[in-house]
């Protein structure tokens with residue numbers, strides 16, 4: 001079983017990355033192999049025009065880094081989406097990645113490869129209110145539905161007050177670890 005984390009923050013070793021690491025730690029504990037990709041390290045352009053029929057779409061920008069990253073994601077059994085909340089949504093790095101899926105997910109062999117894949121969603125946000133996570137978890141639940149995947153759970157954590165503070169939140173880190181462990185166990189049951 002392989003878990004691939006896609007990190008949407010440009011800040012390595014900061015809050016969103018730390019939260020993902022805790023999920024991966026739990027996944028490893030449950031026996032999974034884990035990998036991590038920082039989306040900001042790659043050239044993922046915004047999607048170009050596509051035709052309305054999703055079965056006939058082509059990726060007109062396939063000369064950038066997206067197709068390789070897509071392959072890596074499709075090779076994983078579980079994708080961990082880890083992003084800060086930016087302006088009531090996922091980060092632009094992650095949004096570009098998600099938009100680009102549109103050129104592939106509706107046609108063979110990609111549609112079949114997406115089907116049944118596991119997904120975990122985690123996010124951090126600057127506001128205090130826990131409901132802030134919904135800006136990420138709401139859209140991502142629908143995204144997973146559209147991809148015909150399995151939504152294995154989510155977790156949001158506030159970084160209110162600023163700073164690199166998730167690493168000092170043992171409760172959040174252990175909840176994230178548990179999420180990773182349970183997700184792998186759930187996926188192995190299928």
Ligand SMILES: Cc1cc2nc3c(=O)[nH]c(=O)nc-3n(C[C@H](O)[C@H](O)[C@H](O)COP(=O)(O)O)c2cc1C
Nearest residue numbers: 009014015016084085086087088124125126127159
């Ligand atoms: C461009 C930008 C937009 C942001 N928008 C929001 C927002 O809409 N709501 C919120 O609660 N926090 C917002 N934040 C705060 C980040 O979500 C928060 O600091 C997060 O923990 C950063 O994650 P990181 O430390 O992994 O980079 C924003 C931060 C930036 C840089």
